[in-house]
Amino acid sequence: MEKIALTIDGLNIVADKGMTVLETALRNGIYIPHLCYHPDLKPSGVCRLCLVEVGDEQLVTSCRMKVEQGMVIKTKSPEVDKVRRAIVELLIADHHTDCRNCPSSGQCELQRIMASLHISVKRMRPLKWAREELPRDTSNPFFDYDPNKCVLCGICVQTCEVVQGTSSLYFVGRGYGTKVAFFANKSRCESCRQCVARCPVGALIPKTVR
Numbered sequence: 001m002e003k004i005a006l007t008i009d010g011l012n013i014v015a016d017k018g019m020t021v022l023e024t025a026l027r028n029g030i031y032i033p034h035l036c037y038h039p040d041l042k043p044s045g046v047c048r049l050c051l052v053e054v055g056d057e058q059l060v061t062s063c064r065m066k067v068e069q070g071m072v073i074k075t076k077s078p079e080v081d082k083v084r085r086a087i088v089e090l091l092i093a094d095h096h097t098d099c100r101n102c103p104s105s106g107q108c109e110l111q112r113i114m115a116s117l118h119i120s121v122k123r124m125r126p127l128k129w130a131r132e133e134l135p136r137d138t139s140n141p142f143f144d145y146d147p148n149k150c151v152l153c154g155i156c157v158q159t160c161e162v163v164q165g166t167s168s169l170y171f172v173g174r175g176y177g178t179k180v181a182f183f184a185n186k187s188r189c190e191s192c193r194q195c196v197a198r199c200p201v202g203a204l205i206p207k208t209v210r
Contacts, residue, residue, distance in 0.1 A: 001016045002016070002017040004019075004067045004068065005069060006024070006067055007071065007072045008021075008024070009073070009075055013028050017067070019067050020066055021062035021065045022050050024067055025052075025062065031075075032050050032062055032075050033050065033084060034050040035047040035151055036049075036153040037050065040163060041159065041162060041163070045061040045063055046154055047087070047153055048087055051084060052073050053079065054071065054072070054073055057077075084117065088113055088114060088117060088119060092114070092119070094176070095110070095148070095149065099121060104149075104199075104202030108201050134148050139182055140182050142207055143196050143204050143207055144204075145179075145180055145204055147180070149203040150203035151201055151203070152171070155195070155199065156198065159194050166189065166190055169182060
């Protein structure tokens with residue numbers, strides 16, 4: 001396997017040809033915030049949180065950028081932090097923020113990103129959009145979907161389509177009205193719960209077993 005030498009945050013790193021910048025960073029213990037990336041899935045780049053600075057202050061999505069010989073990468077810079085913070089604050093403004101009572105609290109990727117950027121939920125509360133809580137979708141026999149916590153990363157949809165080959169999940173609506181929905185034929189769901197396991201937040205919740 002051909003090797004590629006590059007620099008990330010001042011560290012000299014060797015990666016396999018064909019790897020992405022995000023894969024290389026994570027493999028070497030360098031954290032880059034991300035919500036829509038999963039190692040088993042094709043990078044989509046929809047969350048835009050994995051932006052990094054390449055060379056002459058060019059911002060690129062690290063999940064889709066392949067490593068190149070002699071690359072110089074900065075995962076943190078004033079410009080990167082400015083863009084990344086704006087994206088996260090918009091997500092929080094449209095997100096259910098009762099973290100204490102969320103079943104994913106402590107394992108939520110959005111919480112981890114907020115901590116890395118030193119963003120306080122309390123400070124963000126005045127910026128939240130005034131709207132009623134959307135109802136949970138409890139139609140699936142194996143798990144519930146809470147649209148108030150969904151960040152529309154697409155991991156569940158892609159997992160169902162690519163990994164399981166069943167396509168039981170899909171996006172419906174446009175803009176701020178977009179959410180994940182289930183096809184009417186629930187028998188298509190194989191109850192693998194891979195979508196639940198891979199959800200980076202608390203949007204997909206397993207049914208309680210008595």
